[in-house]
Amino acid sequence: MSQSKDHYxxxxxxxxxxxxxxxxxxxxxxxxxAHACFNAQQSAEKAIKAIWKLHGLExxxxxxxxxxxxxxxxxxxxxxxxxxxxxVILDRYYIPTRYPDSLPDLTPGQSYFLADAESAIQHxxxxxxxxxxxxSRSNT
Numbered sequence: 001m002s003q004s005k006d007h008y009x010x011x012x013x014x015x016x017x018x019x020x021x022x023x024x025x026x027x028x029x030x031x032x033x034a035h036a037c038f039n040a041q042q043s044a045e046k047a048i049k050a051i052w053k054l055h056g057l058e059x060x061x062x063x064x065x066x067x068x069x070x071x072x073x074x075x076x077x078x079x080x081x082x083x084x085x086x087x088v089i090l091d092r093y094y095i096p097t098r099y100p101d102s103l104p105d106l107t108p109g110q111s112y113f114l115a116d117a118e119s120a121i122q123h124x125x126x127x128x129x130x131x132x133x134x135x136s137r138s139n140t
């Protein structure tokens with residue numbers, strides 16, 4: 001794939017990640033905290049996959065931590081440890097925010113609160129900003 005095509009695909013993934021974080025905010029504002037957490041996780045996952053796309057690569061899977069660890073150019077993440085710490089937090093929202101059988105005797109709606117949604121959105125915004133900066137640098 002050409003560099004301009006890679007950048008185009010990365011931009012599409014990043015735009016979708018931005019939509020996901022907007023949805024997370026709307027869900028938080030509607031007190032649907034589990035759904036807000038999941039959408040924040042999705043936003044960050046797509047932001048990292050945008051970086052993969054930028055390099056003509058396919059990031060596989062849904063673990064943000066794994067996507068960062070497996071990225072073949074680790075120096076792109078200025079503080080990799082911080083990226084990984086934030087990824088671990090968001091990865092915890094991938095399954096239990098959606099399935100009642102992943103939590104003992106509770107539904108996701110009973111298990112996640114405003115503080116969870118706020119934290120998840122802040123972490124997603126970190127990944128969005130980082131991906132935007134990386135894409136901007138590649139376009140110059």
